[in-house]
Amino acid sequence: MKLLRSIVLFYKDGFVSMRLGKKLWLIIAIKLFILFAVVKLLFLPNVLDEKFKTEKEKSEYIMNSLTNSK
Amino acid sequence: MEHVSELVDWSRAQFALTALYHWIFVPLTLGLSFIIAIMETVYVKTNDEWWKKTTQFWMTLFAINFALGLATGIIMEFEFGTNWSNYSWIVGDIFGAPLAIEGIMAFFMESTFFAIMFFGWNKVSKKTHLLSTWLVAIGSNLSALWILIANGWMQHPVGMTFNPDSARNEMVDFWAVVLNPNAYSKFLHTISSGYVLASLFVIAVSSWYLLRGREIKFAKRSIIVAASFGMITSLYMLASGDESAHQVALNQPMKLAAMEGIYRGEERQGLVAAGILNPAKTIGDDKLDTFLVKVEIPYVLSVLGYHSLDAFVPGVNDLVYGNAEHKIMSVSEKMVVGKEAVSALGEYKVAQKANDEIAKQEAFKHFEASEKYLGYGYLKDPKEAVPDMPLVFYSFHTMVGLGSFFIFMFFMILYNSMTGDILKQKWLLLLGVLGLPLGYVAQEAGWIVAEAGRQPWAIQDMLPVHMATSNIAAGNVMITFWMFAVIFTALLIAEVSIMTKQIKIGPEGH
Numbered sequence: 001m002k003l004l005r006s007i008v009l010f011y012k013d014g015f016v017s018m019r020l021g022k023k024l025w026l027i028i029a030i031k032l033f034i035l036f037a038v039v040k041l042l043f044l045p046n047v048l049d050e051k052f053k054t055e056k057e058k059s060e061y062i063m064n065s066l067t068n069s070k
Numbered sequence: 071m072e073h074v075s076e077l078v079d080w081s082r083a084q085f086a087l088t089a090l091y092h093w094i095f096v097p098l099t100l101g102l103s104f105i106i107a108i109m110e111t112v113y114v115k116t117n118d119e120w121w122k123k124t125t126q127f128w129m130t131l132f133a134i135n136f137a138l139g140l141a142t143g144i145i146m147e148f149e150f151g152t153n154w155s156n157y158s159w160i161v162g163d164i165f166g167a168p169l170a171i172e173g174i175m176a177f178f179m180e181s182t183f184f185a186i187m188f189f190g191w192n193k194v195s196k197k198t199h200l201l202s203t204w205l206v207a208i209g210s211n212l213s214a215l216w217i218l219i220a221n222g223w224m225q226h227p228v229g230m231t232f233n234p235d236s237a238r239n240e241m242v243d244f245w246a247v248v249l250n251p252n253a254y255s256k257f258l259h260t261i262s263s264g265y266v267l268a269s270l271f272v273i274a275v276s277s278w279y280l281l282r283g284r285e286i287k288f289a290k291r292s293i294i295v296a297a298s299f300g301m302i303t304s305l306y307m308l309a310s311g312d313e314s315a316h317q318v319a320l321n322q323p324m325k326l327a328a329m330e331g332i333y334r335g336e337e338r339q340g341l342v343a344a345g346i347l348n349p350a351k352t353i354g355d356d357k358l359d360t361f362l363v364k365v366e367i368p369y370v371l372s373v374l375g376y377h378s379l380d381a382f383v384p385g386v387n388d389l390v391y392g393n394a395e396h397k398i399m400s401v402s403e404k405m406v407v408g409k410e411a412v413s414a415l416g417e418y419k420v421a422q423k424a425n426d427e428i429a430k431q432e433a434f435k436h437f438e439a440s441e442k443y444l445g446y447g448y449l450k451d452p453k454e455a456v457p458d459m460p461l462v463f464y465s466f467h468t469m470v471g472l473g474s475f476f477i478f479m480f481f482m483i484l485y486n487s488m489t490g491d492i493l494k495q496k497w498l499l500l501l502g503v504l505g506l507p508l509g510y511v512a513q514e515a516g517w518i519v520a521e522a523g524r525q526p527w528a529i530q531d532m533l534p535v536h537m538a539t540s541n542i543a544a545g546n547v548m549i550t551f552w553m554f555a556v557i558f559t560a561l562l563i564a565e566v567s568i569m570t571k572q573i574k575i576g577p578e579g580h
Contacts, residue, residue, distance in 0.1 A: 010185070031140070039557075040148050047155040
């Protein structure tokens with residue numbers, strides 16, 4: 001318990017005493033939000049997951065693609 | 071067909087943009103982490119507070135680069151699922167293990183040792199802090215290893231078998247994938263190039279201080295560490311580049327031919343050190359000269375590529391049209407075999423639907439006999455097997471030329487630093503500043519050689535890029551391409567402005 005407390009304090013003190021680090025964390029947070037909440041959800045969905053529900057359907061679709069080439 | 075071509079072009083352009091942007095940050099992280107560790111080691115050994123301050127300054131710049139580069143690689147994973155869904159399904163089983171190991175390692179390294187490195191000054195012992203700094207350096211380089219194992223597999227697929235039931239390449243030999251010689255030569259060459267870039271970075275910032283007459287002691291010390299590190303690692307980079315070329319010669323001869331602009335292969339093939347390709351030259355044409363001008367070193371390519379003075383190095387024409395004397399199959403012949411593999415997969419699918427086990431086994435036997443050239447079955451024209459020659463040739467020669475120049479530069483800077491004359495040599499300091507953008511040019515050129523050089527393949531000889539893409543609208547990919555271009559540009563502006571602001575503040579104001 002004492003060890004856990006000192007680890008939490010270590011991180012807390014580290015974050016509190018940051019200067020430039022705060023700006024960097026803000027950039028990281030904005031970037032992660034844009035990537036996961038905007039880019040991933042709205043623009044880059046997993047095509048196979050959207051089209052098919054099961055692994056079997058996905059593998060059949062890929063086999064069809066491989067045997068009926070574009 | 072026009073839609074497919076447009077889709078492939080935009081998907082490739084988008085992936086290239088993302089990877090090139092990601093690659094701005096990665097090599098500096100790989101190399102700067104070691105330079106910081108070396109500086110901190112000197113601090114722990116000497117107890118000189120100057121070295122602590124020096125370490126902390128470079129650590130701040132390391133943190134900026136790390137924060138801005140963080141998660142830029144994940145966009146490529148998103149793109150796999152959206153633009154390259156066929157490919158990601160087919161390779162999922164192979165890529166899963168290395169990428170999962172990389173993710174877990176990166177998470178533990180970043181959340182523990184990274185925190186000690188930045189938060190732990192005066193809170194943990196000097197030796198524990200130093201150990202954390204070294205572990206951050208080693209850990210980030212090991213992360214690169216797993217990524218390059220995955221990439222090496224695409225360049226030289228080993229340790230797997232294609233399962234037509236799941237339509238996946240499945241791993242049958244983990245160690246063959248992990249110990250793939252292509253991956254190791256690529257890893258060593260890549261990380262050493264990162265060390266060179268980091269050395270150029272430290273030299274550029276320090277040279278800028280010296281030119282302005284600021285931070286003299288700090289800059290001189292930093293230059294000595296960076297130039298020594300750069301000198302050693304650039305020589306190693308040269309050696310690892312030789313091994314990389316050897317692996318390319320063995321597994322991707324078409325890429326080697328494009329790198330060196332060879333149309334007609336020869337024994338005792340020379341190495342073109344520099345040259346201008348004849349734009350009128352086409353595949354199959356044996357009349358026109360390949361080069362308008364060139365500087366060639368006799369015999370060297372045979373030695374580098376095949377470790378033999380007399381070795382035959384095939385050219386594009388030998389590989390496309392075949393060469394009976396040297397037992398090289400033509401692409402047309404490989405296309406016939408590849409179409410048999412595709413047809414066998416079709417037979418397998420029909421037998422599977424009919425629940426006919428005997429027919430399935432028979433079809434699988436046919437497939438196994440022709441599987442090696444499966445990808446060629448999807449080509450329409452033998453010339454499709456040739457990458458963009460000028461792009462690969464000029465990128466390769468830019469990379470090699472700059473790499474050689476950096477060895478000379480490190481030597482000159484180190485020599486003048488040791489003799490104490492560096493402040494008098496303004497031209498050398500200007501060269502030190504200029505070296506940084508050139509380092510980035512060399513980095514990106516190297517990436518283009520590796521990836522554009524293996525075209526048309528997403529997986530070498532197995533899956534061409536047009537079969538790897540998703541069936542989506544090219545317009546959507548084009549929109550996201552421009553969206554990423556805007557996001558990446560904004561992030562790059564943020565990186566450069568934060569970095570330059572910190573550099574201007576300097577170690578004293580840190």
